Each structure stands twice: as C-alpha cells, then as structure tokens.
Amino acid sequence: MHALLGIDIQNDFCPGGALAVAGGDAIVGPINALMAQFEAVILTQDWHPADHSSFASHHIGKAPFETVDMAYGAQTLWPDHCVQASQGAAFHPMLAAERADLILRKGFRPAIDSYSAFFENDRKTATGLEGYLRSRGITELTLVGLATDYCVNYSAQDAAKLGFRVIVRTDLCRAIDLGGTLAVAEREMQSLGVMLTSEG
Ligand code: VGL
Ligand code: ZN
Numbered sequence: 001m002h003a004l005l006g007i008d009i010q011n012d013f014c015p016g017g018a019l020a021v022a023g024g025d026a027i028v029g030p031i032n033a034l035m036a037q038f039e040a041v042i043l044t045q046d047w048h049p050a051d052h053s054s055f056a057s058h059h060i061g062k063a064p065f066e067t068v069d070m071a072y073g074a075q076t077l078w079p080d081h082c083v084q085a086s087q088g089a090a091f092h093p094m095l096a097a098e099r100a101d102l103i104l105r106k107g108f109r110p111a112i113d114s115y116s117a118f119f120e121n122d123r124k125t126a127t128g129l130e131g132y133l134r135s136r137g138i139t140e141l142t143l144v145g146l147a148t149d150y151c152v153n154y155s156a157q158d159a160a161k162l163g164f165r166v167i168v169r170t171d172l173c174r175a176i177d178l179g180g181t182l183a184v185a186e187r188e189m190q191s192l193g194v195m196l197t198s199e200g
Helices: 024-035 129-135 148-161 181-191
Strands: 002-007 040-046 067-070 073-076 102-106 140-146 165-174 195-197
Touching: 002 024, 002 148, 024 140, 024 165, 040 148, 102 129, 140 148, 148 165, 148 181, 165 181, 181 195
Parallel strands: 002 040, 002 140, 040 102, 140 165, 165 195
Antiparallel strands: 067 073
C-alpha cells in the first residue's frame, strides 16, 4: 500500500500567512490532482496552543528565527502560527482536504514542538502515525507539502528510519531555508535512503 502524506498545507505557511513559505500555495492544485493515484491520503495539520513554547512571543527578549535550549535540545523560535482553530491553522481553502482518510494533528503539547508527523521534537513522543500506517498495511509514502526543510524533512527522515519506503516530491514542496537548512535537509534525507524526485 502506497499513501500520499501531505504535510502542513495550511494558511499560515502560504503567502499572507504568519510563517509564509514562498510559493506555498502553488503546490495545492497539483497535490489535489495527485491524490487519486494513491490508495490512502493522509494530511497533517500543525496545531499549536496560543502559548506554545516554539513561539518567540513566549520567550522574553527572543525574536523569531532565534534558537533556545529546551529540555529536549535546541529549538528554533517561530512567529506565532497555526494556533488551534484559527484561520491560519486551517488548510489552504483550495486543498481537497475532504479526500483525506486521516488528518493528523501535531504540535499540540505546549512544551514540545513537533516537526515530524511521527515523533515530536524530543524524538521520543510518538504521534501514533506509525501504528496507523502499519495497521493499514501501508509500506510506501510519498511526501508533499510545507516546509521541505522542516516538517517534510523530519517526517521523511523518521519514516525512512522506521523502515518505510519514502519518496519526497520536491516539486510539490516548498522550503523556509533559514541559512542553508534546505541543502542540509536534502543531504540528510538522501543519506537515509529517501528518494527525492521532481517527477510523478
Ligand atoms: C513548520 C516550523 C514550525 C513546518 C511547522 O510545517 O515545516 N515549520 N512549525
Ligand atoms: Zn509549528
């Protein structure tokens, strides 16, 4: 079984959003068109409480894109984004989210961020996605969405480590690219056996 895993295709990661990724909205139409080719469609939704610890606003004297040391290690700080039930947290209005078999929310624990769809940033707390995929007999994943170097990257690496066959459609992802994070992400994904391709 081969599933399409759409990562964080939400208003706040699209132009005009709180943590806008350049061209984030351009991938929506082609992702909708791709859904019919898969036996399962799963979408993730970044879903933070208003006082989430990954928000720079939560840390006195800190600005977005600076780093802090959390109990679980270094954490990049972000502008407030994807606050639970806000418009920014909603899927892009043109995304065919009704076609998803599963919508997995992540990042809802105030003290831990979660880039990956599998494990939170402590790298231990599971989201439950692995069990869902195994229960359904899904062994292959094609990843699309936002952002290439953060949530797509962490999800792809974890999936590969868990033994799934992983393809990232780089043409259907867009990156934040904070000073070279995209190049590092691509190298790390490839070293774990993730296949990066710009073709269906
Ligand atoms: C993401 C930063 C913070 C992402 C989510 O979806 O890549 N990046 N929260
Ligand atoms: Zn987030």
